Amino acid sequence: MLISPSQFRMRVLVVDDDPANLEICAAYLAELGHTDVTTAAGAAECLAAVDSALLPFDCLLVDIQMPGLSGIDVTRQLRARPGYERTPILMITARTHESAIKDAFDAGATDFISKPVGLRELRDRIEGAVGLLHEGDRLDTLRAVMNHSDWHDLSRLGFHEPAPLPRTEMLVDFAALQNMVQVKTRLGVMNSSALCFHIENGRTLFDALELRAFVDLLADVADTVIDVMRPMRPTLAYAGRGDFVALLADARSIEGDMIGQAIDAAMTTLHHFAGHAPDLCPRLRVGAMVRPERHDAMAGYDLLARARGAVRRLDAA
Structure with missing residues (x-):
């Protein structure tokens, strides 16, 4: 089957210390319609190419294991450069483990993209990255609206949708969290567990509050959950419908009930200091910890949906 060239032509920078891999990636990118390709043989060449470019690159492919600065270190430096805050950065790897994937996402x-790089996978990963970029653009537009006094455009935000919360290392957009789960599952290193925090009165709060106040309240809840779970290094996202989902790399000794008790205590403090009216205080329910099914290599793909379903089963009970 022929691979259709992408309709979105990008300026791509490929970084790898192996000349053969640089040639393969450049050839495949050209076949996909991306003919404006720059190659760099390592971290120093990559950063020099970025700093000397008249326009920012649209996408970067970076080998994760290189002499000197690793691909993760390069990614961290790229994100600190103006114009590269959200540029798709695809890590090329021969083999990796879950902690390295988390470190790379945190960076x-x-x-x-798995080595040896294949044409079809390269196309799928680039198209997926562009899709993530568009979803991020939508939420960034809403974030920008919130920073102005005229923020009526937030009316476009529905209760079922992810909200434009501030991004941090531990708080990400839901699309990014879904992508993280898909990457770990695809690479066969999905050992993370998921936990859902459901705001029981979320719909009531959404209807009662102005949208900006509702988003601010969600941000307060996110900060509270992260403060409690910080030692576990969670990756948290707001999925919509009052659901926060946390991905935990190592939750073998953690029980949802124990986390729930700590969250309840922290929420009481939040209500006290934030001055929320009693009827506008969020009530959080913590679902059961959901772990990947060891016998099913594809089960990780629905991990977040299973976590959200688990908290709703508690509601039904």
Whole structure:
């Protein structure tokens, strides 16, 4: 089957210390319609190419294991450069483990491509990265609206949708969290567990509050959950419908009930200091911890949906 060239032509920078891999990637990118390709043989060449470019690159492919600065270190430096805050950065890797994937995502990686690089996978990963970029643009537009006094455009935000919360290392957009789960599952290193925090009165709060106040309240809840779970290094996202979902790399000794008790205590403090009216205080329910099914290599793909379903089963009970 022929691979259709992408309709979105990009200026791409490929970084790898192996000349053969640089040639392969450049050839495949050209076949996909991306003919404006720059190659760099390592971290120093990559950063020099970025700093000397008249226009920012639209996408970067970076080998994760290189002499000197690793691909993760390069990604972290790229994210600190103006114009590269959200540029797709695809990590190229021969083999990796879950902690390295988390470190790369924490540094700002968008996705992973397995070696040897294949044409079809390269096309899928680039198209996926562009899709993530568009979803991020939508939420960034809403974030920008919130920073102005005229923020009526927030009316476009529905209760079922992810909200434009501030991004941090531990708080990400839901699309990015979904992508992280898909990457780990695709690479066969999905050992993370998921936990859902459901705001029981979320719909009531959404209807009662102005949208900006509702988003601010969600941000307060996110900060509270992260403060409690910080030692576990969670990656948290707001999925919509009052659901926060946390991905935990190592939750073998953690129980949802124990986390729930700590969250309840922290929420009481939040209500006290934030001055929320009693009827506008969020009530959080913590679902059961959901772990990947060891016998099913594809089960990780629905991990977040299973976590959200688990908290709703508690509601039904």
